[in-house]
Each structure stands twice: as C-alpha cells, then as structure tokens.
Amino acid sequence: MRRENTIANMDWLTVLMYLLLVFFGWLSIYSASSDEEVVNVFDFSQRYGKQIVWIGLALLLAVVILIIDAQFFSAFSYIIYFSILLLLMAVLLFGKTVAGSKSWIDLGSLSIQPAEFAKFATALALYRYLSSINTNIQRLKTKLVSVVIITLPALLILLQNDTGSALVYAAFVLVLYREGISGAFIVVGVFAALLFILTLLFGEVWVSAGVTVIAVLLFALFKKMRKRIKPLLAGMLFSIVFVFSVNYAYENVLATHQKKRINVMLGIEKDPSGAGYNVNQSKIAIGSGGLKGKGFRKGMLTRYHFVPEQTTDFIFCTVGEEWGFAGTSTIILLFVFFLIRLIVLAERQKSHFSRIYGYAVASIFFFHFAVNIGMTIGLAPVVGIPLPFFSYGGSSLWAFTILLFIFIKQDANRLNLL
Amino acid sequence: MGIFILIGLVFMIRLYFLQVTDNRYQHTAENIVLRYVTQYPARGRIKDRHGELLVFNNAAYDLMVIPRQVKAHDTALLCRMLGIDREEYEKQLQKAMHYSYYKPSVFARQISKSDGGLIGEELYRFPGFYLQTRTLREYPRPIAAHLLGSIGEVGKKEIEKDPYYRTGDYIGKSGIEKYYENDLHGKKGMKVLAVDVHNREKGSYQDGRYDTLAVPGKDIFISLDADLQSYGEQLMQNKKGSIVAIEPGTGEILAMVTSPGYDPNMLVGRKRSENYRALRDDTLKPLLNRAISGTYPPGSTFKMINALIALQEKAIRPQTKFNCMGPLSAPIKCTHNHKSPLNLEEAITQSCNPYFWNTFKSTLNKPGDVKQGFENWHRDVVSLGFGTKFNTDIPYEVSGNIPSRAYFDKLYRGSWNALTVRSLSIGQGEILVTPIQLANLVAVIANKGFYYPPHLLRKIEGKEGFPEKFTRKQVSTIEAKHFDIVQKSMLDVFEGQHGTARWYKMDSITQCGKTGTVQNPHGEDHSLFIAFAPLENPQIAITVIVENAGFGSTWAAPIASLMIEKYLTGEVKRKGIEQRMLESDLIHGEKEKTDNN
Structure with a gap:
C-alpha cells in the first residue's frame, strides 16, 4: 500500500522537470562530445554513451530511494554523514589527482568523487540535527554545532584542493536563515563580499573614504541613526579595518590561480589566453549562438573543443551556441521553476526535518546553478562546479539525484507522518 | 524565492545582451573556428618575342607559425634545418607574436622545394x-634582370593602396613584374576550412560553398629577343654602359642591356635581401638601368638632329657648304682632319664641328629673332622624343634635359644669342639624353619622321x-x-671611304650609323654609336654607349654592328671583332691599375 501511496503522492511536476533537465543535459553532452558525422548513441567508449549508463543508474537509484522506507534516511543520516567524512579523508590519503584536485577515488574502471555525495550527506545530517527536539537555532550551541556539521566536510574538500565544491557549503547559510538565524548575518556577509570586491577594484583608500562618506550621510540624513551613533561608528571602523585586511588576505590566503580568476572576472586583468581563456571562449561560444542558435550539433566552437571542459563545467556553452537565446532562457526558466517548486514543496512540509532538508536541497541546486551559469557568462569567477543534471559525470548526477529524490520521498510521505 | 527569480532574471538579461544584441561574438567565433586558407594563384609567366620562357614559377614553401600552438620543441634542429641562428629564431617568433597570437604568420619564407620536403617530414x-605552398620566380637564362624585375613582399603602403594585398603577399617590385602586376598576379582564391582547437583541419566548411578558386595570372609576351639580349649582355660585360635596340616599325624593344648588371636569380628567395643590399652598395651601381635612367650628353649624334632641324626650318639646304679651318676654327674647333669646305652629307660623315655650329646659328637666326629661332629648334627637338619620358612600360624612366628658352633667359638675364648656347650645336652643354631616347631617334630617322613609343609589351595572354x-x-x-640625306650620310659612316665605322661594314647588310665621342666632366670620353639596318627596310635601330671608353668608333660602333649582325642573320661571322669585344675589360683593368698603385 505504501508504495502506491508514494507514487500517488509524489510531486510529479518536480520529477518531470528533473527528467527534462537530465534529457536536455544528455542532448548537450551528445552534441558536444560527438565529433563524427555518424555516431552510435550507444557507443559506451564515448561520453554521450557513458552518460546514458550514468542516467540509467541514476534512475535506478531514484526508484530505490522511493521504495526504501522514508524513515531510513532520517535514521541513518549520521551514519551516512560520518561514512562520507571517512571517505573524504580516505580520498586525501589514497585519492587520485584530476585537474589539480585530489578528489577522486579510483575503483578500477570507475572513479567516484565523494565530494559530490558529501553534499546530500551534510544536508541529511544538518536536517537530522536541527529537527531533533532539543535544538534551538537561537541558542549559541545549536549555531555552533550546525556550523561544525557544515564546515567539517567543507574543510576536507578544501584540503582536496577542490575550492569550488567547498564553496557550495556556503549555500547552507540559506538553510540556517530559513530556520531562524538572524538576517543580519546574511546582510553582513553580502556587505563584506561587496567591500572585498570594491577594494580589489578601487583600492583601500577610496573604499574607506566611501564607507566614511556613507556613514556620515546616514548620520546626517536619518534621525534614527543619530541615536545609534556607537554602532554606526563601530560598523564604519570595522569596515575600514576589513578593507585594509583585504589586500593582506588576498595576497596571502588565495592561491595565484584563484587570484587570477577573480581578477579576470572583475576585469582588472585581461588575459584571454591564460586564466581568462575559458571564460572568453565560453562567452564567444554562447554569444555566437544569437537568438535561435546554430542548431543541434552545429555548434562549431563547442564541437571542435574550443571551449575547455565543454561536457562538464562549461556544458552550458553548448546550449548557448546551438540553441541560442531561446535555448538558454528556456533552461534558465526551467531551473528557476524547478527551484521555486522545491521551495514550495519545502514550505508545505509538516515536519521540521523535511523542511530543513528541502531548503538545503534547493540551496545546493541554486548555488550550483548560479555559480556555474554565472561563470560561463562571465558573471562569477571560474570555480569548477557542475551544472546539476547537465554536466557529464556519474558522481555528480547520482549525488544530485539522491539529494532530490530523498526530498521527493519525504514530500510524498508528508501525509503519512500525521 | 525572490533571489532565484532575481538571479534568473540577471542571467537572462546578460544572455540577451551576449547573444542577441552584441554580434561581436559571432564574428569572433567565425574567426576562431574557420581557417581561411588563401589559395595562391600561379603568377603569370614572361616569355620573349619568340615564346621563349624568360620567367616561370617554381614551387617553394613558407614556414608558417601560430604562436599560440607552439610548444617546447627541438629549437636547435629547427634552426639547423632553416639555416638560421638562435637569435634569428627568437626574432621571428617575437615578430609573429607581435602580429597575432592566434593567427598564422610567416616564420621563414621562400624555402626551396627540397628543403621544404625535409622540413615537412620533421614537422x-x-x-x-606548418608549411604553406608558395611560388618562387625562376629565370632559365640569367638575362634582362632590370627589365623583368623582381617580386618581393608587399609593403605597408602597397597594402594601404590596394586592399587586394595582405601581409606576406608578393608583388612586382620592379620591371615588367611591377608594370604588369595586375595581369601577372591573377586572383587569389580562398578555401574555408573548419578547424578544431588543436588547429586540426576538420574538412571543408559547408562543403566548400564559400570557397573561391584561385585564378592564375596571365602570361606576358614581351618584345625582347632573348638571344639578342643575351648576346648584348655578353658584349657589354666588363664595360660600363648600355645598349638599346628597337624595332623601328613598331617601337618594340628588342634588347635593352645595362652593364654592369646582375643575374635575376640573385633577387629570388631567401638570399634576396642580402644580395639586394650588396648590389645596392656596389659603387658600379648594377641596380641602375642605365638604358632608361642614365643621362648623357648626346655628342656628335646630335649633329644629325641639328641637320634635320636646319633643313626643316629652311636654314640650310643639303648643298649648303661651310668652311672648316680645323683646329683653328672658331668658336668651336674641329679635330677631324678633312677637306674644306664641305656639304651636309660630308659634314655628317666627318662629324665636322664648325659645320654644325654654322648650321645651328643659321637655324636660330632664321626667323630674325634668335629666341623665336630657339623656340622652333626646341619644339623640333622635343618632337623627336627628347626632353620627355615615353611613359614606357619599364619603370624608372627619366626625361633627360633639353634646355628651354626660359632657362636661358633666366641664366643670362635675357641677354643671349646663338653664340652663348653654341655647345648645343654639337650635342654638348645642357643637353642630356637617355640611351632609349637616342635609340628612338634612330627609329625616327629609319622611319623618316615618326616613331611609336618604345615599349616591351607584345601580348598579354587571354x-x-x-x-x-x-x-x-x-x-x-x-x-x-629631309631624312634621305641624313640616312645617306649615315650609310657613308659604314660604307664611305672616310666613314668612322668603315671597319665594321658588312657586305650582306646595309648599315647606317653615327659615332659620338662624348666629352664628360667625370673622366674619359664616352664611346657612343647609333645605327639602324638594313637601309632599305629598317628592322633594328640601336644605340650603344660605353662609358669612359674613348672614341665611338673603337667600342660602341663594333658592338652595335655585331648586335645588328646577330639580330638580322642569327649568328655572328666576324669572330675577330666579336672576340675583341668579349674579352676587353674596361672596368677591372682600371681598378687593378689603381689597386696596384
């Protein structure tokens, strides 16, 4: 009975969008990775062939998740979380290095990337912890433990030299926000990021001057502010100290290639053959698509390998080049609807647990979506993270599928919990 | 939820600008993916009047480089194969990178077929x-370098002037190659290939829909007689000077020799610039085409002009006699020992200076106003082809100088007469002519009054x-x-008892000529001779000038006569004269003398 229940209560709209995204993803991989005129779709030595296998296995995983008892993931969340942490440590010891990141475990003919799976494990652990009875996000202890749950895998991934994946964990801040952490954290975070960028662009002195001017203006224009002279002053001073520490942090903490990527994105540095090469080529490919695109399998730049990582991180270029603005806006709309749908689902959850998890899922997808597409069109620095369901690769597809379907299962089960 | 929509919106706006409004990316994309391979047409060949090949093409290669794709390689091996040093290697690579990081530029040019083959195997x-096929000019006979000219890479100005040319293209730099560039170069084609990021060709773009075929250049037949030209160059070797031979009936140039010259093959291929520098710096000026760029006083050959003008202006009649007092004559003395008084015919044959001074004076004084007389004289001289350019098809022609009335008015502040400008009567003074103008004068005499502008072109194929x-x-x-008497006196130069070229008379051909011994301020007299033959039906009009060689009858006359024999009979039977001309060295002997001192 329960199974029928699941099928009946499942949110088929989400599943449909998932299938559409996966399908479009495969089409893009097929187009980008098939050089020859005549191709065998089931040629498993090619990426488009392999991806069919990965998709098949992902669907199988989805079905398995739907069959398993909904309580399973809640019950085993910590175990899954700690196993993944162990796996991440194992990667550091035995992993193989691909493209500068030591993040792969070689299992004979198959390599998997534990960092991908760590996302859903973290989401599970976080939701398990926050939904337990004796936690309250307003309490310091809860905050600290939440932060530890998030940062532990992030740190391990950072050690693997996979900065992009580690950054995804910043997405969990959104979850915490939904669960009651003060909005001030986010405001401060965004403000700090803004200061960071402005400092790199215009130098410490100008930004400090700007901060001072804003503070004086606030003080002069708003009566309310006059009563809060102390916090205003403190904020200003902190900002200035922060601004002056930016350069130090920038010079000493970030690696050269990371600095370069940031510089290229901010337009400080023009280097179309080095760090900016990927972005430049990517922009050319997308830009050359025009309104309607060049047509399926007609994208010269993506098919002839002018865009690096064209089946993985830069898969969006194929969409842009072959389907034009019509294609890219369709995919973006699809993603936006998908994300909104996830939030709608999360909000209708009766259990705390499911809701937190739902937000975590949406946040992770959102982060990937925003950063990946952002970098292909030059709006975000190049960090190597995949576009969910689109990018080639078993690990990411499976991890995203698991992440999503655990939530779909929770959602289908929401009535049972009553 | 708001943030999702916001980011989605931001992305879509950005994409709209990127994809729809900004078409800069489309162009860039095409340039990256499509390789436009220029199909160079075969340059037209150049043949002589009998169809003998003078210039043809030989396969050669340019080594191209795309700096972006250069990876570490055995630099030493590449340098060795190209015969360049490390410094040159760096220089070329820097140059290529300066031009474009992505686009190919020429790394080493005009590599011979065999070298190209070797490099190709190691590529x-x-x-x-990569190697790009180009063509090199090749000259089967080392003759007529100045006329044929050479090709070289286009310069910036040439590219600006004509958008047909692109950096690295070849263009005619001198001679026929330059003058008939538009006919010779043909039309470049373009092959559009799709390439991948490794620059591997992925085949024709859209089945060659955008390809254009190269159109080969047209072959050009020039009026030169290769055998005569070659013979002339041999006769002139080790002498300074030039020969111009014209077919009087058409103005076609049969031979144009300038000496010292050079082998046209020297200005081909990778040695071009090195050889060019050497030729340019040579004090004997081998790059100068003396036949059209060299100016000389015409000397005694000009006496015939003054005779013709005097007859035309009715200043004298053929029977008119003047006295000659030999070395005692005034204002111009005569060094030729002959009878006195003499008539026009005798005066030409004997090249009597006082006779022509009197003739000139009569011409100028005829209208009663010496300046009007001078203007008539000037008009007549110019009508014979002097003082202006023919605008022929050999670049770098100069116009020489026939002084004008205005010039003398200014020089003598208006106060002058025949006596003041007396040098003009014997072809000295301000008069400067080019060998081609003198050859043309002979053609006018042979034609009895007209000429066609001398030129090299005979036919452009197709x-x-x-x-x-x-x-x-x-x-x-x-x-x-008026020409009959001049022709007759010129015949006497060869056939007459006292003719100055009587040693070079031939029984089979009636030659007409006139010697000139041209005083010049730079050293010994120039030896000058003009001639045409045969008298009855002139086929060849010729000028020979041998610089600083002394009497016209010693050098220029035999050379002219041998050229006439060669052209009209095909072979030279007077081996003695030929041998003397071939063997004499009027340049290096002098040099050695000074060296020894």
Whole structure:
C-alpha cells in the first residue's frame, strides 16, 4: 500500500522537470562530445554513451530511494554523514589527482568523487540535527554545532584542493536563515563580499573614504541613526579595518590561480589566453549562438573543443551556441521553476526535518546553478562546479539525484507522518 | 524565492545582451573556428618575342607559425634545418607574436622545394608550425634582370593602396613584374576550412560553398629577343654602359642591356635581401638601368638632329657648304682632319664641328629673332622624343634635359644669342639624353619622321586589346624628305671611304650609323654609336654607349654592328671583332691599375 501511496503522492511536476533537465543535459553532452558525422548513441567508449549508463543508474537509484522506507534516511543520516567524512579523508590519503584536485577515488574502471555525495550527506545530517527536539537555532550551541556539521566536510574538500565544491557549503547559510538565524548575518556577509570586491577594484583608500562618506550621510540624513551613533561608528571602523585586511588576505590566503580568476572576472586583468581563456571562449561560444542558435550539433566552437571542459563545467556553452537565446532562457526558466517548486514543496512540509532538508536541497541546486551559469557568462569567477543534471559525470548526477529524490520521498510521505 | 527569480532574471538579461544584441561574438567565433586558407594563384609567366620562357614559377614553401600552438620543441634542429641562428629564431617568433597570437604568420619564407620536403617530414616535432605552398620566380637564362624585375613582399603602403594585398603577399617590385602586376598576379582564391582547437583541419566548411578558386595570372609576351639580349649582355660585360635596340616599325624593344648588371636569380628567395643590399652598395651601381635612367650628353649624334632641324626650318639646304679651318676654327674647333669646305652629307660623315655650329646659328637666326629661332629648334627637338619620358612600360624612366628658352633667359638675364648656347650645336652643354631616347631617334630617322613609343609589351595572354599609348603614331615636325640625306650620310659612316665605322661594314647588310665621342666632366670620353639596318627596310635601330671608353668608333660602333649582325642573320661571322669585344675589360683593368698603385 505504501508504495502506491508514494507514487500517488509524489510531486510529479518536480520529477518531470528533473527528467527534462537530465534529457536536455544528455542532448548537450551528445552534441558536444560527438565529433563524427555518424555516431552510435550507444557507443559506451564515448561520453554521450557513458552518460546514458550514468542516467540509467541514476534512475535506478531514484526508484530505490522511493521504495526504501522514508524513515531510513532520517535514521541513518549520521551514519551516512560520518561514512562520507571517512571517505573524504580516505580520498586525501589514497585519492587520485584530476585537474589539480585530489578528489577522486579510483575503483578500477570507475572513479567516484565523494565530494559530490558529501553534499546530500551534510544536508541529511544538518536536517537530522536541527529537527531533533532539543535544538534551538537561537541558542549559541545549536549555531555552533550546525556550523561544525557544515564546515567539517567543507574543510576536507578544501584540503582536496577542490575550492569550488567547498564553496557550495556556503549555500547552507540559506538553510540556517530559513530556520531562524538572524538576517543580519546574511546582510553582513553580502556587505563584506561587496567591500572585498570594491577594494580589489578601487583600492583601500577610496573604499574607506566611501564607507566614511556613507556613514556620515546616514548620520546626517536619518534621525534614527543619530541615536545609534556607537554602532554606526563601530560598523564604519570595522569596515575600514576589513578593507585594509583585504589586500593582506588576498595576497596571502588565495592561491595565484584563484587570484587570477577573480581578477579576470572583475576585469582588472585581461588575459584571454591564460586564466581568462575559458571564460572568453565560453562567452564567444554562447554569444555566437544569437537568438535561435546554430542548431543541434552545429555548434562549431563547442564541437571542435574550443571551449575547455565543454561536457562538464562549461556544458552550458553548448546550449548557448546551438540553441541560442531561446535555448538558454528556456533552461534558465526551467531551473528557476524547478527551484521555486522545491521551495514550495519545502514550505508545505509538516515536519521540521523535511523542511530543513528541502531548503538545503534547493540551496545546493541554486548555488550550483548560479555559480556555474554565472561563470560561463562571465558573471562569477571560474570555480569548477557542475551544472546539476547537465554536466557529464556519474558522481555528480547520482549525488544530485539522491539529494532530490530523498526530498521527493519525504514530500510524498508528508501525509503519512500525521 | 525572490533571489532565484532575481538571479534568473540577471542571467537572462546578460544572455540577451551576449547573444542577441552584441554580434561581436559571432564574428569572433567565425574567426576562431574557420581557417581561411588563401589559395595562391600561379603568377603569370614572361616569355620573349619568340615564346621563349624568360620567367616561370617554381614551387617553394613558407614556414608558417601560430604562436599560440607552439610548444617546447627541438629549437636547435629547427634552426639547423632553416639555416638560421638562435637569435634569428627568437626574432621571428617575437615578430609573429607581435602580429597575432592566434593567427598564422610567416616564420621563414621562400624555402626551396627540397628543403621544404625535409622540413615537412620533421614537422610533427614542431607543433604550431606548418608549411604553406608558395611560388618562387625562376629565370632559365640569367638575362634582362632590370627589365623583368623582381617580386618581393608587399609593403605597408602597397597594402594601404590596394586592399587586394595582405601581409606576406608578393608583388612586382620592379620591371615588367611591377608594370604588369595586375595581369601577372591573377586572383587569389580562398578555401574555408573548419578547424578544431588543436588547429586540426576538420574538412571543408559547408562543403566548400564559400570557397573561391584561385585564378592564375596571365602570361606576358614581351618584345625582347632573348638571344639578342643575351648576346648584348655578353658584349657589354666588363664595360660600363648600355645598349638599346628597337624595332623601328613598331617601337618594340628588342634588347635593352645595362652593364654592369646582375643575374635575376640573385633577387629570388631567401638570399634576396642580402644580395639586394650588396648590389645596392656596389659603387658600379648594377641596380641602375642605365638604358632608361642614365643621362648623357648626346655628342656628335646630335649633329644629325641639328641637320634635320636646319633643313626643316629652311636654314640650310643639303648643298649648303661651310668652311672648316680645323683646329683653328672658331668658336668651336674641329679635330677631324678633312677637306674644306664641305656639304651636309660630308659634314655628317666627318662629324665636322664648325659645320654644325654654322648650321645651328643659321637655324636660330632664321626667323630674325634668335629666341623665336630657339623656340622652333626646341619644339623640333622635343618632337623627336627628347626632353620627355615615353611613359614606357619599364619603370624608372627619366626625361633627360633639353634646355628651354626660359632657362636661358633666366641664366643670362635675357641677354643671349646663338653664340652663348653654341655647345648645343654639337650635342654638348645642357643637353642630356637617355640611351632609349637616342635609340628612338634612330627609329625616327629609319622611319623618316615618326616613331611609336618604345615599349616591351607584345601580348598579354587571354587579354583583348593593346595599350593605345603604344600604338599611337608620334609624328615629328621634320618632313620625311629631309631624312634621305641624313640616312645617306649615315650609310657613308659604314660604307664611305672616310666613314668612322668603315671597319665594321658588312657586305650582306646595309648599315647606317653615327659615332659620338662624348666629352664628360667625370673622366674619359664616352664611346657612343647609333645605327639602324638594313637601309632599305629598317628592322633594328640601336644605340650603344660605353662609358669612359674613348672614341665611338673603337667600342660602341663594333658592338652595335655585331648586335645588328646577330639580330638580322642569327649568328655572328666576324669572330675577330666579336672576340675583341668579349674579352676587353674596361672596368677591372682600371681598378687593378689603381689597386696596384
């Protein structure tokens, strides 16, 4: 009975969008990775062939998740979380290095990337912890433990030299926000990021001057502010100290290639053959698509390998080049609807647990979506993270599928919990 | 939820600008993916009047480089194969990178077929380099370098002037190659290939829909007689000077020799610039085409002009006699020992200076106003082709100088008469002429009063019509009847008892000529001779000038006569004269003398 229940209560709209995204993803991989005129779709030595296998296995995983008892993931969340942490440590010891990141475990003919799976494990652990009875996000202890749950895998991934994946964990801040952490954290975070960028662009002195001017203006224009002279002053001073520490942090903490990527994105540095090469080529490919695109399998730049990582991180270029603005806006709309749908689902959850998890899922997808597409069109620095369901690769597809379907299962089960 | 929509919106706006409004990316994309391979047409060949090949093409290669694709390689091996040093290697690579990081540029040019083959086999070791087929000019006979000219890479100005040319293209730099560049170069084609990021060709773009075929250049037949030209060059070797031979009936140039010259093959291929520098710096000026760029006082050859003008202006009649007092004559003395008084015919044959001084004076004084007389004289001289350019098809022609009335008015502040400008009567003074102008004068005499502008072009293969300027008959102010006596006196130069070229008379051909021994301020007299033959039906009009060689009858006359024999009979039977001309060295002997001192 329960199974029928699941099928009946499942949110088929989400599943449909998932299938559409996966399908479009495969089409893009097929187009980008098939050089020859005549191709065998089931040629498993090619990426488009392999991806069919990965998709098949992902669907199988989805079905398995739907069959398993909904309580399973809640019950085993910590175990899954700690196993993944162990796996991440194992990667550091035995992993193989691909493209500068030591993040792969070689299992004979198959390599998997534990960092991908760590996302859903973290989401599970976080939701398990926050939904337990004796936690309250307003309490310091809860905050600290939440932060530890998030940062532990992030740190391990950072050690693997996979900065992009580690950054995804910043997405969990959104979850915490939904669960009651003060909005001030986010405001401060965004403000700090803004200061960071402005400092790199215009130098410490100008930004400090700007901060001072804003503070004086606030003080002069708003009566309310006059009563809060102390916090205003403190904020200003902190900002200035922060601004002056930016350069130090920038010079000493970030690696050269990371600095370069940031510089290229901010337009400080023009280097179309080095760090900016990927972005430049990517922009050319997308830009050359025009309104309607060049047509399926007609994208010269993506098919002839002018865009690096064209089946993985830069898969969006194929969409842009072959389907034009019509294609890219369709995919973006699809993603936006998908994300909104996830939030709608999360909000209708009766259990705390499911809701937190739902937000975590949406946040992770959102982060990937925003950063990946952002970098292909030059709006975000190049960090190597995949576009969910689109990018080639078993690990990411499976991890995203698991992440999503655990939530779909929770959602289908929401009535049972009553 | 708001943030999702916001980011989605931001992305879509950005994409709209990127994809729809900004079409800069489309162009960039095309340039990256499509390789436009220029199909160079074969340059037209150049043949002589009998169809003998003078210039043809030989396969050669340019080594191209795309800096972006260059990876570490065995630099030493590449340098060795190209015969360049490390410094040159760096220089070329820097140059290529300066031009474009992505686009190919020429790394080493004009590599011979065999060298290119060797490099081609090793090319896999040098990523980023590839060979492009080009053509090299080749000259089966080392003759007529100045006329044929050479090709070289286009310069910036040439590219600006004509958008047909692209950096690295070749263009005619001198001679026929330059003048008929548009007919010779053909039309470049373009092959559009799709390439991948490794620059591997992925085949024709859209089945070659955008390809254009190269159109080969047109072959050009020039009026030169290769055998005569070659013979002339041999006769002139080790002498300074030039020969110009014209077919009087058409103005076609049969031979044009300048000496010292050079082998046209020297200015081909990778040695071009090195050799060019050497030739440019040579004190004997081998790059100068003396036949059209060299100016000389015409000396005694000009006496015939003054005779013709005097007859035309009715200043004298053929029977008119003047006295000659030999070395005692005034204002111009005569060094030729002959009878006195003498008539016009005798005066030409004997080259009597006082006779022509009197003739000139009569011409100028005829209208009663010496300046009007001078203007008539000037008009007549110019009508014979002097003082202006023919605008022929050999670049770098100069106009020489026939002084004008205005010039003398200014020089002598208006106060001058025949006596003041007396040097003009014997072809000295301010008069400067080029060898081609003198050859043309002979043609006018042979034609009895007209000429066609001298030119090299005979036919452009596959092109209708002929430049009108070469077929426009130029009629001089001298009436035909006045030429008989001049022709007869020129015949006497060879056939007469006292003729100055009587040693070079031939029984089979009636030659007509006139010697000139030209005083010049730079050293010994120039030896000058003009001639045409045969008298009855002139086929060849010729000028020979041998610089600083002394009497016209010693050097220029035999050379002219041998050229006439060669052209009209095909072979030279007077081996003795030929041998003397071939063996004499009027340059290096002098040099050695000074060296020894």
